[in-house]
Amino acid sequence: MTSEYSIRQYEKKDEAMWDEFVERTSINGTFLQSRRFLNYHPKDRFRDFSLIIEDSKGHIAAVCPACMIDENGERKFISHMGSTFGGLIISPKHYYAYKIIEIIQCVEGYLKGNNITYIELRITPDLFALKNSALLEYCLFYCGYQEFCELSTYVDFSHYKESILSNFEQGKRTNVHNCIKEGLSYRKIESTKELSTFYELLCKNLLKYKAKPVHLISELLDLKRNRLQEETDFYGVFNGNEMIAGAMMFYFHRTNVAHTQYLCAEPQLHTLSPMTYLYFAMIKEMKEQGFSKISFGISTEDKGKTLNYGLTRSKEAYGGEHCINRKFCKNI
Numbered sequence: 001m002t003s004e005y006s007i008r009q010y011e012k013k014d015e016a017m018w019d020e021f022v023e024r025t026s027i028n029g030t031f032l033q034s035r036r037f038l039n040y041h042p043k044d045r046f047r048d049f050s051l052i053i054e055d056s057k058g059h060i061a062a063v064c065p066a067c068m069i070d071e072n073g074e075r076k077f078i079s080h081m082g083s084t085f086g087g088l089i090i091s092p093k094h095y096y097a098y099k100i101i102e103i104i105q106c107v108e109g110y111l112k113g114n115n116i117t118y119i120e121l122r123i124t125p126d127l128f129a130l131k132n133s134a135l136l137e138y139c140l141f142y143c144g145y146q147e148f149c150e151l152s153t154y155v156d157f158s159h160y161k162e163s164i165l166s167n168f169e170q171g172k173r174t175n176v177h178n179c180i181k182e183g184l185s186y187r188k189i190e191s192t193k194e195l196s197t198f199y200e201l202l203c204k205n206l207l208k209y210k211a212k213p214v215h216l217i218s219e220l221l222d223l224k225r226n227r228l229q230e231e232t233d234f235y236g237v238f239n240g241n242e243m244i245a246g247a248m249m250f251y252f253h254r255t256n257v258a259h260t261q262y263l264c265a266e267p268q269l270h271t272l273s274p275m276t277y278l279y280f281a282m283i284k285e286m287k288e289q290g291f292s293k294i295s296f297g298i299s300t301e302d303k304g305k306t307l308n309y310g311l312t313r314s315k316e317a318y319g320g321e322h323c324i325n326r327k328f329c330k331n332i
Contacts, residue, residue, distance in 0.1 A: 005061060005103055007110040010050035015039075018052070021060045022089055023254070028129035028136075029089040030252055033065045033080070036227050040219055041082045049077060051110070053103055061094040062103055068116065077111050079122040085325065087123035088136065095131065100139040108143075108332050121145075121328045127154060127295055128252050128259075137326060145328035148303035152323050153315035154257075154295040157287050160319060164284050167319035172276055179277035182239065186281035189236040189246065195221060198234060198246040198264070205264040213262070220248070235282060237265075237274045245274040247282060251291075258286040259295040279318055298325055 010018060015035045022029035031037050038048075049068035055061045064087065065080035079086035088103065111119065121140070126132045141147065155167075165173050189195060199217040206212060215223075224232050230251070237245035245265035251258055260282065265275040279296075286294045299312040304327075 003102060003106050004056050004099075005106045006054050007106055008052055008054070010048065010052055010063070010065075014052060017060070018063060021063060021091070025060075025091060026063075026089045027092050027095055027131040028124040028133065029063075030124060030128050030254065031228060031231050032083045032250075033063075033086050033089055033124075037223075038065060038080060038082050040222050040227055046081050048080075050080065051107065053106065055094070059093075060091060061099070062088050062090045064088050064107065064121075074118060075114070075116045076118040076120065077116045078120045079327075085122040085124050087121035087328070089124070090136065092131070095135060097135060097139060100136060101142060104139060104143045108330075112332055117332055119145075119328075119330050119332060123326055123328065125152065125323060125325045127152075127257055127293065127323055128255055130254060133326070137328075140328040143330070145330045148305075148327040148329065150298040150300045150304045150325040150327070151307060151312065152295065152298045152325050153312065153320040154293050154323060155283060155318060155320055156293050158292065159321070160287070164280060164287070168280070169317040172280075172317045175273040175276035176280045179237075179272060179274060182272060184244075184274060184277055185238045186277070186285075187236065187238070189234045189243070192221065194236065194243065195224075195234060197243050198236060198248075201243065201246055201266065202262055202264040205267065208267075235278070235285070237278050237281065239269075239274075244269055245278040247278060249282070249286075256290070256292045257295055258282075258289075258291045258293070260297060283318065296320060303327060 019034045019036060022033050023031060046067045047069065049066050051064040051066065052060060053062040065083060066086065067078050067081045069076050069078060123133055123136060161167050165176060189198060196217060202213055233249045235247050235249065236243045247260050248262040249258055250261050263278065265278065283294055296315050299308045299315065300306060
């Protein structure tokens with residue numbers, strides 16, 4: 001049977017068209033799948049293998065930001081490693097069961113033709129999509145994909161009491177009051193010096209995990225000042241002039257959701273808990289800015305098989321609710 005769809009790899013000349021589709025047309029695209037975001041990575045960091053799926057009239061039906069990797073002699077097609085999530089980004093005109101199944105089958109056929117034997121798709125969570133992903137999830141299941149779930153936490157301001165602290169559990173309220181008594185302050189940070197201080201604090205936090213930030217400080221500055229001026233901000237908590245906690249914030253304007261990307265605090269001040277004050281201040285700020293929700297990200301590792309109980313419990317104590325980030329995998 002002849003397919004309605006044709007597939008080709010993304011090329012540099014497609015950049016404007018790609019971003020227009022992802023950020024304005026699709027039901028589940030965000031700036032995280034745009035080329036203006038993905039292209040901040042050095043060209044040699046990933047092997048881009050993003051796909052454009054077009055219908056019989058040459059219109060974009062879907063795109064799939066992705067990378068190809070060679071691992072243990074196997075070629076793998078992975079949702080773009082430069083973004084938190086990606087998977088199939090779909091046009092509303094093609095969001096029907098029979099069309100999605102056909103698109104998935106066409107993608108698999110194209111990848112088999114390129115000697116790729118494994119697919120891994122991290123789809124956009126409902127929190128950041130214009131339509132829920134139930135249909136896409138079912139179609140992937142129908143086509144034989146195995147599902148993995150990561151647990152994420154967010155605050156829905158429509159379910160929140162007017163007084164921010166009244167939504168917190170007692171321990172968190174006490175922490176905030178102690179920080180206020182200590183005279184801590186919170187504000188946006190923008191200068192290169194303060195952003196560098198934030199980055200140093202972030203690196204210090206990750207030392208205990210023997211890890212480093214995914215981004216370099218130069219890349220964070222590039223995102224804020226050149227690529228994502230309206231989608232990113234940085235905030236700091238200060239004791240006098242000393243920054244003792246900080247966060248990077250992403251703004252998903254299509255769905256009116258704020259998301260904390262990096263959070264860090266001075267480890268030696270854990271008894272004062274400036275991190276709790278940071279959460280409080282961010283929640284207050286995003287609510288005042290008119291966002292409908294603020295997302296705190298996942299608390300799981302290893303495709304959801306490992307749950308960080310302490311981190312999950314801490315986020316719940318701010319009045320957090322839960323949602324799922326899904327990954328779908330298949331050997332083809």
